[in-house]
Amino acid sequence: MDINAPTSKNTMEKINNKKITIAFGPGEWIENRTDGIIQSIDVIIKGWINNDVPLVERNMHGGGKINHIEWGQSGSVEESFNWSVPEELQTSATWHAHVHPHDEDNDSEYKLYSLQWIDLIKNTNEYITAYNTVKANLEAL
Amino acid sequence: MALAPNPPICLTDLRTEFGDANGGNVCLTEYYAGGANVAAGTSGTNGAVPSSGTVCLTDFLGTSNVIPVVSNTQNYTGNVAASFADNLSYTGSQGMIIVDYQYVMRTSISGSNYVATLYVEETSNGNGVYNSAGMSTGTLYPVQTVTFTQGNWPDGYALDHSVTYSSSSGGAYQENTSLLAGTGETYSSGSNWDNTTFTLLNPTTNTAFKVRQQVTGECWTGVAEFIDTISLKFNKSGYPNLTAATFNVQTEMTFGFSGPCF
Numbered sequence: 001m002d003i004n005a006p007t008s009k010n011t012m013e014k015i016n017n018k019k020i021t022i023a024f025g026p027g028e029w030i031e032n033r034t035d036g037i038i039q040s041i042d043v044i045i046k047g048w049i050n051n052d053v054p055l056v057e058r059n060m061h062g063g064g065k066i067n068h069i070e071w072g073q074s075g076s077v078e079e080s081f082n083w084s085v086p087e088e089l090q091t092s093a094t095w096h097a098h099v100h101p102h103d104e105d106n107d108s109e110y111k112l113y114s115l116q117w118i119d120l121i122k123n124t125n126e127y128i129t130a131y132n133t134v135k136a137n138l139e140a141l
Numbered sequence: 142m143a144l145a146p147n148p149p150i151c152l153t154d155l156r157t158e159f160g161d162a163n164g165g166n167v168c169l170t171e172y173y174a175g176g177a178n179v180a181a182g183t184s185g186t187n188g189a190v191p192s193s194g195t196v197c198l199t200d201f202l203g204t205s206n207v208i209p210v211v212s213n214t215q216n217y218t219g220n221v222a223a224s225f226a227d228n229l230s231y232t233g234s235q236g237m238i239i240v241d242y243q244y245v246m247r248t249s250i251s252g253s254n255y256v257a258t259l260y261v262e263e264t265s266n267g268n269g270v271y272n273s274a275g276m277s278t279g280t281l282y283p284v285q286t287v288t289f290t291q292g293n294w295p296d297g298y299a300l301d302h303s304v305t306y307s308s309s310s311g312g313a314y315q316e317n318t319s320l321l322a323g324t325g326e327t328y329s330s331g332s333n334w335d336n337t338t339f340t341l342l343n344p345t346t347n348t349a350f351k352v353r354q355q356v357t358g359e360c361w362t363g364v365a366e367f368i369d370t371i372s373l374k375f376n377k378s379g380y381p382n383l384t385a386a387t388f389n390v391q392t393e394m395t396f397g398f399s400g401p402c403f
Contacts, residue, residue: 016302060235071312114362
């Protein structure tokens with residue numbers, strides 16, 4: 001059994017004080033479509049500190065509860081940019097928004113593409129700049 | 142750099158060492174311990190710097206605005222000290238990913254000096270990367286190495302933690318960060334160790350601090366990312382606290398849900 005390390009009563013001032021939450025996915029972004037085919041996404045990066053993040057309690061299908069970010073709410077800080085969806089990653093599939101019953105074929109196709117979009121978006125200079133701006137502005141609050 | 146332990150000493154030496162928060166003409170009473178410029182508890186050749194009343198220039202002989210170090214070296218390259226990743230393809234509505242990793246504070250001897258090195262360690266889950274190469278579970282990877290003379294060995298240290306959580310939102314998922322008792326070393330941090338001051342033990346000892354990142358998702362496809370920010374701080378009687386380093390560790394989790402969402 002591990003022995004607890006000895007501690008001191010001499011406290012040091014805490015300098016990392018904020019919990020930051022940032023969200024940017026399908027619940028926040030705007031998909032621009034032509035004839036139902038996605039062409040580009042207005043990526044909106046939203047951020048909150050500490051307990052400001054809007055949460056909603058949901059009963060899970062298998063029992064228990066979950067507190068998740070309530071999508072579509074305003075961020076305490078926001079940054080946005082437009083990202084063009086590469087031609088080979090364009091689809092007519094849409095986000096299910098948790099409306100039941102789910103269209104499994106649609107969901108499966110949307111998953112396939114959206115994970116690739118997210119990966120590409122996170123590696124753009126626009127995302128990195130916007131993310132860092134949101135984080136810096138939240139830290140300054 | 143500490144002020145000379147013997148005279149001569151002048152007011153401008155104090156301004157150079159401790160700064161001049163209020164500007165204007167330098168006045169000796171601006172340099173009370175616990176005041177605008179000098180940390181509470183600061184001491185030197187002639188003992189503690191007064192916090193009120195009579196104060197003399199000679200009270201500042203041998204004082205310093207920082208805990209003196211022999212060296213303070215960052216051991217990793219890149220923007221993060223380490224990164225961890227895991228992914229989950231799941232059906233049946235609910236999925237969960239847990240990634241644990243540890244920090245280990247090791248004290249050791251180098252010649253006549255004492256050394257405090259903070260390491261990061263991959264534990265049983267989560268694929269770790271350090272300096273662009275994969276980590277091996279149980280191996281310690283150095284983050285920051287701080288060397289002191291034995292006389293300047295600090296009394297204590299703390300890991301000051303905060304977290305930035307980001308996600309591709311739009312789903313039912315919940316994140317949680319827990320600071321747990323570290324395992325497998327000489328000593329354990331115990332749980333909830335954020336900013337707790339631990340005694341900096343003489344060499345050679347290891348103390349482990351565990352971090353657990355957890356996300357539960359329901360019918361959720363997306364990516365969740367934790368950025369842990371840690372400041373390594375030291376304290377020593379007679380000196381202001383020293384923040385030796387602030388660094389980040391990243392954990393990324395990818396959820397891919399398929400099938401009916403009941």
